[in-house]
Amino acid sequence: MSEDTEIEETETGTLPLDAWHRGKGARMVEFAGYWMPIQYEGIVAEHEWTRTNAGLFDVSHMGQLTVSGEKAAAELEKLLPGAISTLKPGRVRYSLLLNEEGGVIDDLMVTNVTEEGGEPTYYLVVNGATKWDDIGHLREHLDDDVTLTHMDEQALVALQGPNAATALNRVMRGLIDDLVFMQSVDYQFGEWPLRITRSGYTGEDGFEISVPAEFAEALCDRLCAEIEVRPAGLGARDSLRLEAGLPLYGHDMDESVDPVSADLTFALTKKRREEGGWMGHEAVMKVFDAGPAQKRVGLAIEGRMPAREGAEIYAGESKVGRVTSGGFSPTLGAPIAMGYVASAHTAEGTALEIEVRNKRLPAKVVSLPFVPHNYYRGN
Amino acid sequence: MARYFTDEHEWIDVDGDTATVGITDYAQGQLGDIVFVELPSAGTSLSKGGDAAVVESVKAASDVYAPIDGEVTEGNGALEDDPALVNTASEGDGWFFKMTIGDASQLDGLMDEAGYKAFCDSL
Numbered sequence: 001m002s003e004d005t006e007i008e009e010t011e012t013g014t015l016p017l018d019a020w021h022r023g024k025g026a027r028m029v030e031f032a033g034y035w036m037p038i039q040y041e042g043i044v045a046e047h048e049w050t051r052t053n054a055g056l057f058d059v060s061h062m063g064q065l066t067v068s069g070e071k072a073a074a075e076l077e078k079l080l081p082g083a084i085s086t087l088k089p090g091r092v093r094y095s096l097l098l099n100e101e102g103g104v105i106d107d108l109m110v111t112n113v114t115e116e117g118g119e120p121t122y123y124l125v126v127n128g129a130t131k132w133d134d135i136g137h138l139r140e141h142l143d144d145d146v147t148l149t150h151m152d153e154q155a156l157v158a159l160q161g162p163n164a165a166t167a168l169n170r171v172m173r174g175l176i177d178d179l180v181f182m183q184s185v186d187y188q189f190g191e192w193p194l195r196i197t198r199s200g201y202t203g204e205d206g207f208e209i210s211v212p213a214e215f216a217e218a219l220c221d222r223l224c225a226e227i228e229v230r231p232a233g234l235g236a237r238d239s240l241r242l243e244a245g246l247p248l249y250g251h252d253m254d255e256s257v258d259p260v261s262a263d264l265t266f267a268l269t270k271k272r273r274e275e276g277g278w279m280g281h282e283a284v285m286k287v288f289d290a291g292p293a294q295k296r297v298g299l300a301i302e303g304r305m306p307a308r309e310g311a312e313i314y315a316g317e318s319k320v321g322r323v324t325s326g327g328f329s330p331t332l333g334a335p336i337a338m339g340y341v342a343s344a345h346t347a348e349g350t351a352l353e354i355e356v357r358n359k360r361l362p363a364k365v366v367s368l369p370f371v372p373h374n375y376y377r378g379n
Numbered sequence: 380m381a382r383y384f385t386d387e388h389e390w391i392d393v394d395g396d397t398a399t400v401g402i403t404d405y406a407q408g409q410l411g412d413i414v415f416v417e418l419p420s421a422g423t424s425l426s427k428g429g430d431a432a433v434v435e436s437v438k439a440a441s442d443v444y445a446p447i448d449g450e451v452t453e454g455n456g457a458l459e460d461d462p463a464l465v466n467t468a469s470e471g472d473g474w475f476f477k478m479t480i481g482d483a484s485q486l487d488g489l490m491d492e493a494g495y496k497a498f499c500d501s502l
Contacts, residue, residue, distance in 0.1 A: 016488050043437045044412040235411070304415045304462070305437050328414040328437050335415075357417070357433065 015060040016061065016155040016213035020220055024231050032061045032128030036234055043235035047330045049241055050202060054161035056223055057230030059116045063131025064154050064210060066113070067138070068121040069146035077124060080110065080140055081278050083269040084122065087112045092182040092197055096267050097126075097134060097349070098260055102283030103255035104262060105137060106130045108248070111184045111197060123158070123184075123195065125208070141279070155216035158239070160206035162374060163228035169208055171222055172196075181205070181375040187337075192219065198376065201368055203244025205376040242336060243329050245298055245368030250297060251309055252324045253336055258284050259338065261292040263368075294321065295346045298370060299337040299354065302362040304328075306335040307354040313339055314353045314360065320345050323354060331371050341365065383446070383486055386496035390470055391446045395484065401474040402434065402443060402465065405499045410436045413465045418454035418476055425449055425478060432475050434465065446489060448481030490498055 013034045021028060026037035037058065039046060049055055067076055073085040081320065083097040089112045097105040111123040126134045130350060132148075138148050171225055174186055175196065177266075184197035192215045200206035211219050223229050230312040238248070247253050258280075265288070272278060301307055306328045312319035326337030337354070345352060348367050351358040380394045385486045388406035390401040407413065415435040421457050425445035432443040451472060458464055464473040480486075 038438075039411060047437075239437055303415055305417065306415060306440070306457075308440060310427065328435070330412075 011190050015058065016216045017058045017060060017157075017220060020217045021058065021231070025221045026233060029234070034061045034063060034128070037231070039233040039235045040231050043233070043239060045238050045331045046230070046232035046236035049230050049356070050161045050232050050236060051331060052162065052206065053230070054159055054164040054167050054226075054228045055202070055208070055236060056160040056220060056229050057232050057234075057237050058220075059128075059208070059214075059237075060155040060216070061128030061156050062129065063124075063126040063134060064133075064139070064151040064156060065124040065126065065135070066149045067121050067124065067142065067146055069143075070120060071143060072120045072122055072146050075142045075146045076110070076276060077148070077272070077344045079138070081111070081268045081272055081277050081281070081284065083272055084110060084112075086120075089114045090183055090185060092184050092199055093326055094267055096210070096264065097137060098259070098278070098280030098284065099255060100280055100283065101255075102258040102280040104249070104253045104257055104259060104285065105255060107253070107264075107267075108134075109197075109199065111185065113186070113195070115186075120148060123210075130248055131255070137217050143228060151210070153213050154210050155213050156208060156210050157216070157220060157223075158200050158202075158206060158208045159229065160200045160204045160232075161228070162205060164204070164206040165230040165376065167223065167226040170196040170226060171206050176207075180378045189219075190274065191215075194219075199300070201244070201246055202240035203246070203371060203373045203375075204240075205374055214308040215256075215299055239327055239330060242325055242327055242338065243331055243369065243371040244373060245338065245370060246323055247296065247338065257340075258287050258292070260284060260287040261295055262294040262309075292343060294340045294342050296338060298347050298366045298368040299323070299326075299339060299352070301326075301337060301354060304335065305356060305359075305361060307337050307356050307361060307363070309338075310363055311337075311362060312355045313363070314355060315342075315345050315350075322350065327378075329370060334372050335361075335364070340366070380487075382492060383489035383496075384492070385444070385446045385489055386498060387447050389443060390488070391486075393480065396450065396480055397452065397477055398447070398480055399474050399477050400431070400443075400446060400472050402469055403495070403499075404469045407466050407469040408432060410441060412437050413462045415477065417456045418458065419451045421451055421453055423451040425451060427482075435462075443475060445478075447478075447485040449478040450481070451454050451476050451478050453477045455479060460499075
């Protein structure tokens with residue numbers, strides 16, 4: 001938790017698409033300090049629609065930042081364990097902000113948006129609930145020669161699903177021909193300057209579109225006019241990302257967890273692991289070399305009763321872990337969960353039990369994702 | 380047969396000295412897609428306002444409270460195979476459990492249909 005004394009109780013914020021959601025009959029809830037749509041017609045319907053067609057999600061609560069300047073890549077590499085200096089223009093990388101103890105301050109997407117011949121510029125998308133702390137952290141540690149900009153006049157929407165490309169291609173012809181997963185382009189659509197990235201957090205093919213707030217409603221109307229596209233809320237986003245085995249910050253990892261235990265070692269680029277020079281390197285490498293005491297795993301649960309965040313995990317009589325995300329998988333028709341389990345019990349197929357309301361639910365360690373990813377990586 | 384409602388969105392049908400309990404259509408609408416219902420077993424002693432059942436939606440688990448004192452005589456087995464009955468027929472086939480009426484005077488404190496409708500409209 002932040003000890004910043006300047007934080008005051010503020011009213012729940014509204015985002016650029018607030019009225020649009022209400023017009024679509026969304027049920028609005030407070031999330032990350034904003035009113036956000038949790039569902040329109042229903043979580044399961046929106047979940048299934050996204051898995052078979054295309055769901056349109058508003059993720060404008062997330063922080064959109066740019067870091068620019070000649071030294072931008074080198075400065076970011078002081079704070080992120082991934083290779084930024086070798087990230088080519090138009091390429092995206094998943095990375096982490098770590099503290100000195102190796103704890104995860106946030107996870108984020110970094111895109112090299114440098115224009116040809118222009119000043120090196122990186123576009124960062126960070127979590128909504130952590131964005132103000134992230135900005136403080138970046139301001140404190142980035143050199144004064146680089147410029148940090150919070151693009152708080154931008155909305156962000158995610159079009160996700162197997163038919164997302166078909167729908168987007170009909171609206172913006174030719175756009176996606178060369179765009180594959182984890183690539184990003186600037187796209188001028190009429191008078192709307194868009195930043196379109198082939199990425200998302202549902203496990204499906206899809207796009208995240210950054211749009212100036214004033215054009216956000218018109219863009220959503222335009223996309224929802226396509227037969228494949230329907231709005232989807234935070235509820236479906238959560239069940240989709242859980243099926244995709246994707247960790248949610250503040251639940252599946254936080255400052256008390258290092259990236260090795262969180263099973264995010266892929267975000268620690270080999271060369272950078274060896275060379276260091278990033279905040280948290282020493283602490284993280286200790287865990288990396290010795291092996292983590294506990295690890296994030298997937299859990300398939302027998303029966304129909306879901307296990308939720310906080311449920312304790314047992315191997316016989318010994319408590320060996322805790323659920324950090326859990327719910328019912330609409331795709332599998334069964335409860336699934338992610339949690340941290342002592343390393344001795346993390347082998348695939350290990351039988352465990354999860355305690356829910358004084359009952360022990362049989363569960364099994366399974367590999368992630370629960371539902372296969374469907375990213376577009378080119379022909 | 381009289382039907383009463385609680386401000387926790389349970390309904391209770393009274394038929395002689397037994398009662399049937401479920402959650403209201405308003406409640407199922409708020410909960411969304413229901414994926415599991417944990418019912419009390421026959422013989423469980425319930426007290427008014429205490430935990431009686433748990434209903435799990437995709438999103439979260441919610442408690443269902445006993446509208447009055449009494450003892451559970453039967454749980455609705457149909458909900459085991461088809462918990463979505465609570466969404467499609469919350470005030471009919473999607474009932475939760477039957478119970479004895481321990482203290483009939485407790486029914487006086489509950490709402491009738493008109494009262495409950497006004498209560499929901501005020502939310």
